[in-house]
Amino acid sequence: MKIDLDLIVKLENLARLELTEDERKVLQKDLQEMIGMVSKLEELDLADVEPLRHVTEVTNVLREDKVEGQLSQEKVFLNAPDREGSYFRVPKVIDRKEE
Amino acid sequence: MQSHIYEPVIGLEVHIQLLTQSKAFCGDDISFGAEANSQTSTISLAHPGTLPRANKKQVELAIRLGIALGCEITSTTYFDRKHYFYADLPKGFQTTQDSRPICMGGTIEVGEGTSRREIRIHHIHMEEDAGKSIHDQSSEGSLIDYNRAGVPLLELVTEPDLRSSEEVYQFINKLRQLVRYLDVSDGNMEEGSLRADCNVSIRPKGSSELNTRCEIKNINSARFAARAVDFEIRRQSEILEKGGTIIQETREYSPGDDRTVPLRGKEEAHDYRYFPEPDLPPLSISDEMLRKVKSSLPILPAQWHNKFTTEFGLSIYDADLLVEHREIAQSFDTLLQKSPDIQPSLLSKLYINKIIPHCNESGISIGEFEVPGQHIVSFLELIETDKISTSVAYQKLWPALLETKEHPQLLAQKLNLIQSFDEDYIAESVKLVLIENPAKVEAYKKGKKALLSFFIGQVMRKTNGKANPQITRKILQSELNSSTD
Numbered sequence: 248m249k250i251d252l253d254l255i256v257k258l259e260n261l262a263r264l265e266l267t268e269d270e271r272k273v274l275q276k277d278l279q280e281m282i283g284m285v286s287k288l289e290e291l292d293l294a295d296v297e298p299l300r301h302v303t304e305v306t307n308v309l310r311e312d313k314v315e316g317q318l319s320q321e322k323v324f325l326n327a328p329d330r331e332g333s334y335f336r337v338p339k340v341i342d343r344k345e346e
Numbered sequence: 347m348q349s350h351i352y353e354p355v356i357g358l359e360v361h362i363q364l365l366t367q368s369k370a371f372c373g374d375d376i377s378f379g380a381e382a383n384s385q386t387s388t389i390s391l392a393h394p395g396t397l398p399r400a401n402k403k404q405v406e407l408a409i410r411l412g413i414a415l416g417c418e419i420t421s422t423t424y425f426d427r428k429h430y431f432y433a434d435l436p437k438g439f440q441t442t443q444d445s446r447p448i449c450m451g452g453t454i455e456v457g458e459g460t461s462r463r464e465i466r467i468h469h470i471h472m473e474e475d476a477g478k479s480i481h482d483q484s485s486e487g488s489l490i491d492y493n494r495a496g497v498p499l500l501e502l503v504t505e506p507d508l509r510s511s512e513e514v515y516q517f518i519n520k521l522r523q524l525v526r527y528l529d530v531s532d533g534n535m536e537e538g539s540l541r542a543d544c545n546v547s548i549r550p551k552g553s554s555e556l557n558t559r560c561e562i563k564n565i566n567s568a569r570f571a572a573r574a575v576d577f578e579i580r581r582q583s584e585i586l587e588k589g590g591t592i593i594q595e596t597r598e599y600s601p602g603d604d605r606t607v608p609l610r611g612k613e614e615a616h617d618y619r620y621f622p623e624p625d626l627p628p629l630s631i632s633d634e635m636l637r638k639v640k641s642s643l644p645i646l647p648a649q650w651h652n653k654f655t656t657e658f659g660l661s662i663y664d665a666d667l668l669v670e671h672r673e674i675a676q677s678f679d680t681l682l683q684k685s686p687d688i689q690p691s692l693l694s695k696l697y698i699n700k701i702i703p704h705c706n707e708s709g710i711s712i713g714e715f716e717v718p719g720q721h722i723v724s725f726l727e728l729i730e731t732d733k734i735s736t737s738v739a740y741q742k743l744w745p746a747l748l749e750t751k752e753h754p755q756l757l758a759q760k761l762n763l764i765q766s767f768d769e770d771y772i773a774e775s776v777k778l779v780l781i782e783n784p785a786k787v788e789a790y791k792k793g794k795k796a797l798l799s800f801f802i803g804q805v806m807r808k809t810n811g812k813a814n815p816q817i818t819r820k821i822l823q824s825e826l827n828s829s830t831d
Contacts, residue, residue: 261617263431300424300622306630312366312403315373316387323383323391333382334489337433340479 412449
């Protein structure tokens with residue numbers, strides 16, 4: 248798989264990052280090497296092998312349906328950059344276009 | 347509202363909020379209407395280093411709905427992460443199921459008789475809700491309440507099998523009825539416990555192609571869903587008739603002006619980068635768990651409906667009303683089992699016309715209805731054995747029964763309501779009525795035969811409704827006709 252600059256820019260957008268041209272070049276090279284290493288797997292016939300989704304073999308870790316562990320109102324906002332009353336406040340996130 | 351040239355192709359995605367106490371992956375309370383951000387924790391606020399744990403009840407309820415809908419339950423099921431950036435999603439991803447949803451397949455039937463159709467369910471998966479954004483209360487930004495973040499949901503996805511707004515309406519109502527029967531969800535659409543996204547496209551009638559669709563998001567009423575679909579069919583037909591093309595987009599329905607409008611910001615192709623949620627280990631659903639859930643299922647609406655129409659001979663309309671709520675169907679059936687002599691249709695009429703409306707008006711459940719079952723039975727026996735006429739029973743005895751809860755037989759005697767077959771007694775009242783209404787008698791004799799019901803009504807009034815109507819009619823006719831000679 249060829250890692251080109253378009254892909255780097257796409258990944259930037261998805262991760263909401265803004266890189267400089269130099270950073271992009273470094274990342275492009277690193278990523279190319281990583282993908283190259285993982286591509287080794289393509290040499291094997293894995294048609295009948297289930298993907299490994301979890302490395303532990305633990306299953307069914309469930310909790311009972313009980314109310315517990317809620318934060319108090321003052322703790323909720325300790326790390327909030329901005330609030331209004333009992334709400335978190337963020338920059339406006341929606342606008343509608345009219346037909 | 348159907349076009350003559352086009353037919354709609356509709357698929358639904360319905361979000362169902364589960365009847366749990368706590369959230370999907372942590373112990374926050376999920377009660378509706380609490381103060382903003384008072385039901386949150388380090389897990390729902392996505393603080394680093396926290397570890398989610400799945401709610402057992404959520405899994406059980408998913409299986410419960412799946413079994414009731416005839417789905418196949420996936421033996422090993424996983425959670426996945428669905429990534430996108432939005433302020434009401436603090437983790438930057440939604441915990442959901444992508445590659446192995448807990449339920450596959452299943453159906454819901456819509457329509458009656460020849461228009462009955464099976465709508466196929468593609469799958470049902472477990473996921474969590476996002477927080478709530480409020481955009482119009484602050485001039486400086488959007489306000490976020492994370493109480494809803496992490497609330498357990500099921501998302502039911504249908505195949506594009508629906509063909510009209512009426513079917514959409516029925517589908518949503520049937521699903522709501524079922525989740526209430528099963529105690530899977532309160533089904534309260536006004537509070538958002540059931541929300542539907544409708545995917546609508548149109549195509550020339552008879553064609554089998556699938557065209558560009560629009561998705562109308564987050565509709566919180568079955569009626570609005572039907573209207574939104576009607577509007578979309580109209581809008582898309584007009585575009586095609588003018589030679590235009592449909593753009594794939596997300597829209598929302600605005601009930602105020604009954605139209606759908608585009609929502610911006612969701613139109614670029616999404617790349618959710620689903621991947622396995624490493625913090626939540628797989629769930630393995632044992633046969634024993636399936637058996638346990640299966641044996642705990644109540645009798646379902648379709649089963650009641652079938653019993654009421656075939657075994658009890660009720661009309662489809664009556665059966666529809668009786669099976670609407672589980673408690674009503676159950677109580678109706680119990681009463682009939684206890685008193686097999688009662689005519690089911692008489693009891694059904696009493697439920698539909700009196701008992702259900704009374705419970706609704708007083709805001710009580712059928713289980714809290716004050717009149718004991720054996721009184722209801724003897725009330726109906728009085729009607730069945732002609733001791734009291736149906737109209738007197740409904741108009742006079744029933745209100746008295748509601749008020750006093752006394753035995754209907756005694757009550758009817760006390761109120762002097764027992765029907766009289768005594769011809770002498772009735773004849774006396776007939777005579778009085780004729781004497782009191784000479785003008786009407788004259789008119790009757792001149793050919794205004796319709797006045798007979800007026801005279802019957804007057805006799806009823808005089809006898810406090812006790813006169814047997816058939817005998818009254820016979821005596822009246824003979825009196826009026828004989829005096830003509």
